[in-house]
Amino acid sequence: MEKRTILNSKHLEITLRRLASQLKENHQDFTNTVLIGLQPKGIFVLERIKEILEADLNQELTCGQLDITFYRDDFRRREQPLIPSVTNIDFIIEDKKVVLIDDVLYTGRSIRSGLEALLAFGRPKQVELMILVDRQFERHLPIQADYIGKTVNTLTSQVVLVEWKQNEGQDQVYLVNQEDKNG
Secondary structure: OOEEEEEOHHHHHHHHHHHHHHHHHHHOOHHHEEEEEEOOOHHHHHHHHHHHHHHHHOOOOEEEEEOOHHHOOOOOOOOOOOOOOOOEOOOOOOOOEEEEEEEEEOOOHHHHHHHHHHHHHOOOOEEEEEEEEEEEOOOOOOOOOOEEEEEEEOOOOEEEEEEOHHHHOOOEEEEEEHHHHHO
C-alpha cells in the first residue's frame, strides 16, 4: 500500500503539544471544561492531549468517551451492521464547556452525530471541536473545527489514515489512495 506521510512521529508529537497549548491558553482553569473523545479513533487523540495537559497543569482533567453509532445518519443504510463502541461519560455536561475531540474531520457527519449524542448528558454551555486532521473541500454539513492539528487538501478517492503507537506500533498520519487501501 502506497502511503504519503502527512505527519511523522516527531511532527505528530509537536502537533499534539501545540493543540494542548491552545487549549490551555483558551481554558486556563479546566474546572468547568470537559474533554470528550469520539469513539473509536478520537479516543487516541483525547488520551494524548489529556496526558500532555495533566503533566503541564499538574491536575486531573474530566474526560469521557462518546459512541455515536446509533446517532449516525447512515446507521441503517449499511450492508454490514455497525458494532457500537463504549460510551464512558460518568458526569453531567450541563453548563460545562465541552471540547469534542476526533482524529479526522471530513464530511462533518460524525461530528453532527456527536453533537446530537452529547445532549443525552445535559446541555453544555459551549462546545468546541478539536480535530487532528482537517480534510478540506468535502464538507456535507457546515461544521468547522476550533482547534486543527493539520489541514490537508484531499481528493474524494483518498483516505487519511492515522496510526498510533499503542495500536500499530508507531505514530504516523498518512494519505492513502482509496484503491491502495482496499487493494
